[in-house]
Amino acid sequence: MRQLRGHEDIRLPLASGSRRIHGSVARDLGVAILSGRYAPGDVLPGEIEFSEQLKVSRTAYREAIRILSAKGLVESRPRTGTRVSQRSRWNLLDPDILAWTFESEPSEAFIRDLFELRMIVEPAAAALAAARRSGVDLARMGHSLEEMGRHGLSTDDGRAADQAFHTAILEAARNGPLIALSSSIAAAVTWTTIFKHRRQSLPRNPMPDHRALYEAIVAGDPEAARRTMTELVRLALADTELALRP
Amino acid sequence: MRQLRGHEDIRLPLASGSRRIHGSVARDLGVAILSGRYAPGDVLPGEIEFSEQLKVSRTAYREAIRILSAKGLVESRPRTGTRVSQRSRWNLLDPDILAWTFESEPSEAFIRDLFELRMIVEPAAAALAAARRSGVDLARMGHSLEEMGRHGLSTDDGRAADQAFHTAILEAARNGPLIALSSSIAAAVTWTTIFKHRRQSLPRNPMPDHRALYEAIVAGDPEAARRTMTELVRLALADTELALRP
DNA sequence: AGATCGAAAAGATCTAACCTATTTGTATTA
DNA sequence: TAATACAAATAGGTTAGATCTTTTCGATCT
Numbered sequence A, B: 001m002r003q004l005r006g007h008e009d010i011r012l013p014l015a016s017g018s019r020r021i022h023g024s025v026a027r028d029l030g031v032a033i034l035s036g037r038y039a040p041g042d043v044l045p046g047e048i049e050f051s052e053q054l055k056v057s058r059t060a061y062r063e064a065i066r067i068l069s070a071k072g073l074v075e076s077r078p079r080t081g082t083r084v085s086q087r088s089r090w091n092l093l094d095p096d097i098l099a100w101t102f103e104s105e106p107s108e109a110f111i112r113d114l115f116e117l118r119m120i121v122e123p124a125a126a127a128l129a130a131a132r133r134s135g136v137d138l139a140r141m142g143h144s145l146e147e148m149g150r151h152g153l154s155t156d157d158g159r160a161a162d163q164a165f166h167t168a169i170l171e172a173a174r175n176g177p178l179i180a181l182s183s184s185i186a187a188a189v190t191w192t193t194i195f196k197h198r199r200q201s202l203p204r205n206p207m208p209d210h211r212a213l214y215e216a217i218v219a220g221d222p223e224a225a226r227r228t229m230t231e232l233v234r235l236a237l238a239d240t241e242l243a244l245r246p
Numbered sequence C: 001a002g003a004t005c006g007a008a009a010a011g012a013t014c015t016a017a018c019c020t021a022t023t024t025g026t027a028t029t030a
Numbered sequence D: 001t002a003a004t005a006c007a008a009a010t011a012g013g014t015t016a017g018a019t020c021t022t023t024t025c026g027a028t029c030t
Helices: A023-034 A047-053 A058-070 A095-103 A108-132 A134-150 A156-172 A178-197 A207-218 A222-244 B020-033 B046-052 B056-070 B095-103 B108-132 B135-152 B158-174 B175-200 B207-216 B222-244
Strands: A074-077 A083-086 B076-077 B081-084
Touching: A023 A058, A023 A095, A047 A058, A058 A074, A058 B056, A058 B081, A095 A178, A108 A156, A108 A207, A108 A222, A108 B108, A108 B175, A134 A156, A134 A207, A156 A178, A178 B108, A178 B175, A207 A222, A207 B076, B020 B056, B020 B095, B046 B056, B056 B076, B095 B175, B108 B158, B108 B175, B108 B207, B108 B222, B135 B158, B135 B207, B158 B175, B158 B207, B207 B222
Parallel strands: none
Antiparallel strands: A074 A083, B076 B081
């Protein structure tokens, strides 16, 4: 039985950050599932046994399971227990799931799939943005672009400006679900980009491409915006593949 | 204080189906948030007060909140309480969120956004499917199409076959995230379709379009597949708009 | 007066112990 | 043999209370 004494630090039962306990457990189990350590169809140990094993209360464990279940990773029923769901039920585009996936080096196939999806969605978003952008949108994009040019992509400020530029484009497309989709993918992929730039300094100047995209949106030319965004994603993919195969 | 006596049925504290209590509470609150009854920024009553109000234990209530929080609808912190998140943090493409949204007559703008996204994604998926389909994929599509022709879209069997046809196409595209995206959108939109067919019998024969799509995929012609799928989504949108404005 | 530190309060967070409901396999019975 | 009743396993749900975090507010010191 677990003893609670003041002199030992029991606040981090699992290797985790400053999250709450249920969040830590959810993350750890989520990563374990996404990395394949628990496979679809596997039955987890019973609530009591597993929560004791993890050194958390049953309540905290159950809240963690609720989180995973909300994201489609597990399903639990009385008598049967809690089992890992089939991959087709996972909400692969959930921001947390993407984050957890990238926490343990995702498969190349998955990264390719994500870029394929970006290649479908982002050019279309750029085209919509070119058709619908307001003056405020253009100002935001212009400002971000300027910041980006000043700091370069090797600094945190520069990358933040890059993000802001792309976010501004997305929001100019005026489509909630599309924004939700693209932003979570972009955020996830950005981490590999950071990782990438750590190994090799950036291989080419990204500014001309970004400026061309901006010009197309200013001009209100959807097809030009689509073309330039396609090119941007293609280059990002090329960079990422280069980083994955050093 | 709450009394538990045997002679009253307390199994459905909220108007709900056969879900577990935490699921019912999550659904009810989720619908309330998505329909705008609780607005972003609103602070929910404290755990104790709210759970008593809902006639459930604090534990069940907390598990419900974990579910909503996992989907980005709410955020809770000590001292501040639990508040409804900004709309930009909602996981609009989560299957449950879509379901809850369609439970209380979504806005026309939202439906338009969804079709816009379908129009972007599904033709691209069809093109990929045409390039990558295997013999097994073709067999599944062919069989579904046959079933669909036999039963017609006004029967449950026919609609199931239609679903199976589209699912087979998606899976032939061999892209996990793309499948997750399209299938949840399609499922949500299908409900409006069912609703639609209840009012008016189907306005035209959908089989020729479906067959053309099938032929393009059999022929391995991505561009033809893209064109025909675009047409299919366009018609679905037209039907839906007709149903929304009777 | 202003800055700094500490105590208090409010809320979620976490624990523990216990009871209930659901499901499914199995033995019993018609 | 088929329907039915029982039993066991497991998640689901309740309660009461202790703990941790964060913010606010006030007292003290400069």
